[in-house]
Amino acid sequence: MPDLPKAEFALPSELEAVRNERWRLQRERLAHSRFYQAHHPSAPITIPETIAGLCELPFTDKADLRQNQAAYPPFGSYLAMDKRQVTRLHRTSGTTGQAMNLALSAHDARLQAEVAGRAQSAAGLGPDDIVVHCLNYQLWMGGLTDHLGLEATGALVVPFGAGGTELLIRTIQEVGINAISCTPSYPARLAEVLREHFPHIAPRDLGLKKAFMGGEPGLDDPEFRSRLFETWGMQAMNSNYGVSDFLCNFAGQCTEQNDLHFMAMDVAHAELIAPDTDTVLPWEAGTEGELVLTHLDRECQPLIRFRTGDLIRLTATERCVCGRGAPRFQVIGRTDEMVVIRGVNAFPSAVAAAVNAEPALNGEYRIRLTHRPPYDRLPLEVELANGEQASTELTRAIANRLGATLRLTIDLSLLPHGALGRTEGKTRRLIRDYEQ
Numbered sequence: 001m002p003d004l005p006k007a008e009f010a011l012p013s014e015l016e017a018v019r020n021e022r023w024r025l026q027r028e029r030l031a032h033s034r035f036y037q038a039h040h041p042s043a044p045i046t047i048p049e050t051i052a053g054l055c056e057l058p059f060t061d062k063a064d065l066r067q068n069q070a071a072y073p074p075f076g077s078y079l080a081m082d083k084r085q086v087t088r089l090h091r092t093s094g095t096t097g098q099a100m101n102l103a104l105s106a107h108d109a110r111l112q113a114e115v116a117g118r119a120q121s122a123a124g125l126g127p128d129d130i131v132v133h134c135l136n137y138q139l140w141m142g143g144l145t146d147h148l149g150l151e152a153t154g155a156l157v158v159p160f161g162a163g164g165t166e167l168l169i170r171t172i173q174e175v176g177i178n179a180i181s182c183t184p185s186y187p188a189r190l191a192e193v194l195r196e197h198f199p200h201i202a203p204r205d206l207g208l209k210k211a212f213m214g215g216e217p218g219l220d221d222p223e224f225r226s227r228l229f230e231t232w233g234m235q236a237m238n239s240n241y242g243v244s245d246f247l248c249n250f251a252g253q254c255t256e257q258n259d260l261h262f263m264a265m266d267v268a269h270a271e272l273i274a275p276d277t278d279t280v281l282p283w284e285a286g287t288e289g290e291l292v293l294t295h296l297d298r299e300c301q302p303l304i305r306f307r308t309g310d311l312i313r314l315t316a317t318e319r320c321v322c323g324r325g326a327p328r329f330q331v332i333g334r335t336d337e338m339v340v341i342r343g344v345n346a347f348p349s350a351v352a353a354a355v356n357a358e359p360a361l362n363g364e365y366r367i368r369l370t371h372r373p374p375y376d377r378l379p380l381e382v383e384l385a386n387g388e389q390a391s392t393e394l395t396r397a398i399a400n401r402l403g404a405t406l407r408l409t410i411d412l413s414l415l416p417h418g419a420l421g422r423t424e425g426k427t428r429r430l431i432r433d434y435e436q
């Protein structure tokens with residue numbers, strides 16, 4: 001089996017040799033996929049001999065996988081291997097539909113941890129760190145699989161999971177933990193518990209210096225990061241970007257800059273397409289499009305041209321000052337989270353940046369849509385910072401400033417500090433309060 005442990009630093013020629021060799025083996029696996037041979041809407045699909053030929057093939061989307069698992073439970077007919085070689089099963093939450101079963105072989109699990117480890121290492125995690133992993137371990141990949149990605153950096157990893165925040169605070173203190181892996185919204189919850197149960201401990205005194213995060217918009221916003229640094233004395237890093245059906249973590253920033261390095265060039269083929277016309281866009285800096293991914297090395301559930309639903313902007317393809325040749329990108333948003341207000345696209349990430357820039361607000365917000373599109377204004381609920389008082393003038397002033405930044409008319413509701421609640425899992429910023 002070809003291997004390139006430090007693929008993110010590799011020369012283009014080394015990378016190409018490994019990609020081609022992996023694709024040669026992957027073609028044989030795909031020849032055994034009943035999904036691509038019989039059940040895909042465009043089956044049978046002729047698997048091209050070269051990676052370059054992939055752009056001719058039809059896409060696979062989430063709905064295809066969902067229907068296929070419903071018809072061929074539990075793994076779907078895209079399993080493409082003997083069930084006895086499946087060594088791990090994760091499930092997605094199923095909040096937006098049926099839960100998906102994600103199968104991994106030992107080989108898949110090893111590669112996944114290796115790629116995730118590249119992302120976490122680039123963000124500054126290593127053998128000198130003790131990191132506590134505070135994502136839910138129950139079923140989903142963010143728990144155990146992300147944990148193994150953290151371990152792949154050589155760091156000491158403490159498996160904590162979600163909830164139990166008082167025990168977490170004691171554990172951080174008693175073990176001398178210096179890093180935390182969590183969602184961007186979790187530190188706000190941690191601060192709340194500190195205030196309530198440990199009023200003598202300021203967040204800064206807890207000793208957390210590094211935060212490894214992902215999964216929610218707003219993390220890339222410099223205001224959010226500086227607020228976190230001021231409160232906690234810790235550096236927030238975007239080190240965990242992935243697509244659970246494909247690879248749970250394949251991109252992260254490095255310590256030199258904020259864009260995400262695509263760490264899976266040796267095991268995945270990436271394309272950008274225009275989401276409305278499905279045309280392939282050039283792979284060059286400045287291109288914006290939906291990220292489409294093909295596994296070059298996957299035993300269980302290999303996918304061809306999987307539409308991730310994520311809109312990204314490719315920002316650089318040349319080598320970074322950190323030494324990594326892995327291309328860099330920014331996440332613009334989800335194709336299904338985009339809210340169109342009078343022809344202007346609004347993404348939760350852009351709203352987060354604007355809200356964080358307001359000193360009278362604490363950064364918490366929800367976009368609450370109460371009816372089907374079209375929308376002529378953005379309905380936005382925001383929380384006031386501790387000690388701030390709501391007034392008509394303040395509402396008007398903030399709504400005007402946010403509107404100018406986002407180029408939208410804002411229907412703003414100012415709520416007291418804490419009114420939106422805090423969650424220990426992933427916070428949904430866009431809420432559709434109507435029957436879909």
Ligand SMILES: [Zn+2]
Pocket residue numbers: 253254255256257261320321322323324
């Ligand atoms: Zn870099």
